[in-house]
Amino acid sequence: MSGLWYTEKQTENFGITMKIKQTLHTEQTDFQYLEMAETEEWGNMLFLDGMVMTSQRDEFVYHEMVAHVPLFTHPNPETVLVVGGGDGGVIREVLKHPEVKKATLVDIDGKVIEYSKKYLPEIAGKLEDERVDVRVDDGFMHIANSENEYDVIMVDSTEPVGPAVNLFTKGFYAGIAKALKEDGIFVAQTDNPWFKADLIREVQRDVKEIFPVTRLYTANIPTYPSGLWTFTIGSKKHDPLEVKEDRFHDIDTKYYTKELHKASFVLPKFVKDLTE
Amino acid sequence: MSGLWYTEKQTENFGITMKIKQTLHTEQTDFQYLEMAETEEWGNMLFLDGMVMTSQRDEFVYHEMVAHVPLFTHPNPETVLVVGGGDGGVIREVLKHPEVKKATLVDIDGKVIEYSKKYLPEIAGKLEDERVDVRVDDGFMHIANSENEYDVIMVDSTEPVGPAVNLFTKGFYAGIAKALKEDGIFVAQTDNPWFKADLIREVQRDVKEIFPVTRLYTANIPTYPSGLWTFTIGSKKHDPLEVKEDRFHDIDTKYYTKELHKASFVLPKFVKDLTE
Structure with missing residues (x-):
């Protein structure tokens, strides 16, 4: 799909949003929901339970x-x-x-x-x-x-x-x-x-x-x-x-x-x- | 209206998004597009040409x-x-x-x-x-x-x-x-x-x-x-x-x-x- 944006709500009322090139992997592990995506701005990025963990760029x-x-x-x-x-x-x-x-x-x-x-x-x-x-x-x-x-x-x-x-x-x-x-x-x-x-x-x-x-x-x-x-x-x-x-x-x-x-x-x- | 979120694209591919309580004023001035809104997270906020200028909280x-x-x-x-x-x-x-x-x-x-x-x-x-x-x-x-x-x-x-x-x-x-x-x-x-x-x-x-x-x-x-x-x-x-x-x-x-x-x-x- 194209045109996808991933939004992390960092609080109830505020968040960051980023354009996704492609989803690489999503999985409910035994402990948390793991997502890996390729983003336009930050390179590949790891999310756990919907929160940014790390990105290649920062x-x-x-x-x-x-x-x-x-x-x-x-x-x-x-x-x-x-x-x-x-x-x-x-x-x-x-x-x-x-x-x-x-x-x-x-x-x-x-x-x-x-x-x-x-x-x-x-x-x-x-x-x-x-x-x-x-x-x-x-x-x-x-x-x-x-x-x-x-x-x-x-x-x-x-x-x-x-x-x-x-x-x-x-x-x-x-x-x-x-x-x-x-x-x-x-x-x-x-x-x-x-x-x-x-x-x-x-x-x-x-x-x-x-x-x-x-x-x-x-x-x-x-x-x-x-x-x-x-x-x-x-x-x-x-x-x-x-x-x-x-x-x-x-x-x-x-x-x-x-x-x-x-x-x-x-x-x-x-x-x-x-x-x- | 309720359920409004304001998104500032800070780059082509990345931005911040915030929940709006109410729009207070919008106007195309002689120089720029001015928006004032009450946000849930940051209090009242001033935007010029779609960019955050200042908020009461930060x-x-x-x-x-x-x-x-x-x-x-x-x-x-x-x-x-x-x-x-x-x-x-x-x-x-x-x-x-x-x-x-x-x-x-x-x-x-x-x-x-x-x-x-x-x-x-x-x-x-x-x-x-x-x-x-x-x-x-x-x-x-x-x-x-x-x-x-x-x-x-x-x-x-x-x-x-x-x-x-x-x-x-x-x-x-x-x-x-x-x-x-x-x-x-x-x-x-x-x-x-x-x-x-x-x-x-x-x-x-x-x-x-x-x-x-x-x-x-x-x-x-x-x-x-x-x-x-x-x-x-x-x-x-x-x-x-x-x-x-x-x-x-x-x-x-x-x-x-x-x-x-x-x-x-x-x-x-x-x-x-x-x-x-």
Whole structure:
């Protein structure tokens, strides 16, 4: 068919709409409704339960900002866990750090991995790397069963509906603290401040009760609601604002820079207010 | 009517869509197609030629960031000119600076002023202030006829189509340089880096040929294309990155902070590349 437009209602009363070249795949998996489409503006795009997950054109922002901020904050990140992130984009960025010896990906939905490999190869291509251990499993349970194991944990989840509901709870953050080594650090995507202010405030409050260093940073993701995305860091020791200049090394990126690493924590006033 | 959605095609293949409570006014003025509507998500909203200009809910970002960055950069901004900006939002922010003795607004379209006063009163309300001189006139010609007159000029234009085409030319920037005093500074909104990279690159190149200090900064505006908006500064002397701590004074804002003033110039790599 021609003339198709895909509209994501980001709230009850607002959304984005994009012209579709062709539908590539649709499937009700065991966990969510998966759609893959080729769009005119953003290239191939993955939707879960009607929400944009990633697109070929703007995926670099999210994946770079999830991975590089905590990885440059930790002085020697050897073991990394990615919860969710079945498209493989975060893993691709993680592998740019030579210190990383092993990166484990735990996504609950094997179909996301399967169709990302097929239709988003430049995003998912590094899932086959020898440093990567891919597991189709429940991230919440994986965390619950891990102890003192990871230097860095990255929570690359969907919104807190459907399979990701557990990943926005205080119990989950406590599990992460246990799964991390003594100087470990975690990051989670925590939605946007325009429509989900209460969620951000709640996550900040919960994480602060468990981690001595709690921070919020932002990035511009044009296909996500409001274009302004937040990421919450909980760290046992290392502060992303105190990274020494010689810790950074050259890395091939399109969004992240070492200057932006620190600037991304400087928040608009109405966002800063959510952290206080 | 109920069930109406307004869709702005921000590119040929991508747009935003929002539910409308009611249409408040539509009119083909002498210069552009003006629409005012009450939306469910963003409050009252002004559209010109089908493009979102401002909304009650997110207008503070644009207006604060246009006004406060150059005004805190200049050590004593007494005379200010706003070109365009008939909704009055930039003027409202300008007046928060006690140094400002006179603020002149020149908008080519009196209808924008008229209907902003009617439907966007908390944005346009300060246009009646005694420090403000409102003129319905051609901003390009006003600039051409001014010499050594302003400390700060702010170009709050529409996109470079229709009446604003002249406001994105090198001749206009040369006129601004002449209209500014010897240590004057100007700022212009310069669209977004995702869909208008060529425009930003071109403006940077043109402004650099005329102003010794040329800078680019960004802000998140959720109702504008991509959510990431850029502003170009051209300055004869004062550098927005070198503002001394004691220049800042407390100001009532929802987006701008003195920390964000400097951080907003730290650009994502693909945006920074447009300035080099």
